[in-house]
Amino acid sequence: MDADCQNCGACCAYSSAWPRFSTEDEADLALLPPSLVSADLAGMACNGSRCAALIGDVGRATSCAVYAIRPVVCRECEPGGDDCLMARRAYGL
Numbered sequence: 331m332d333a334d335c336q337n338c339g340a341c342c343a344y345s346s347a348w349p350r351f352s353t354e355d356e357a358d359l360a361l362l363p364p365s366l367v368s369a370d371l372a373g374m375a376c377n378g379s380r381c382a383a384l385i386g387d388v389g390r391a392t393s394c395a396v397y398a399i400r401p402v403v404c405r406e407c408e409p410g411g412d413d414c415l416m417a418r419r420a421y422g423l
Contacts, residue, residue: 334409339392340417341407342384349374349381353402361399374401389423 335341341348350373351359359367366382368375375382383400386392394400407413 336392337390338409338414338418338423339384339386339388340421340423341414342392342394342404343380343388344417344420346376346379348403349376349401350403351401358399362396366396373403388421 351371362374366375367373380388381394383395384392385395394404407417
């Protein structure tokens with residue numbers, strides 16, 4: 331299985347409920363562009379189920395517009411981990 335994030339992106343397009351802020355402090359959240367934060371300030375903004383920071387085509391070539399400052403939930407989704415595999419299955423990858 332190829333769980334290379336730059337050839338996948340399924341976790342970033344799986345669910346609008348997934349990219350939620352959890353343990354970020356105010357200083358970290360202030361680094362995110364306001365246009366990429368949800369209206370309720372609870373997580374990343376999404377277009378449908380897809381995180382607004384996701385660039386590219388799921389399953390082909392993707393990247394994150396805020397990779398260096400992405401939320402904890404994004405950092406915790408490990409390539410090949412349970413969350414990763416669940417999202418990949420949902421996309422048939």
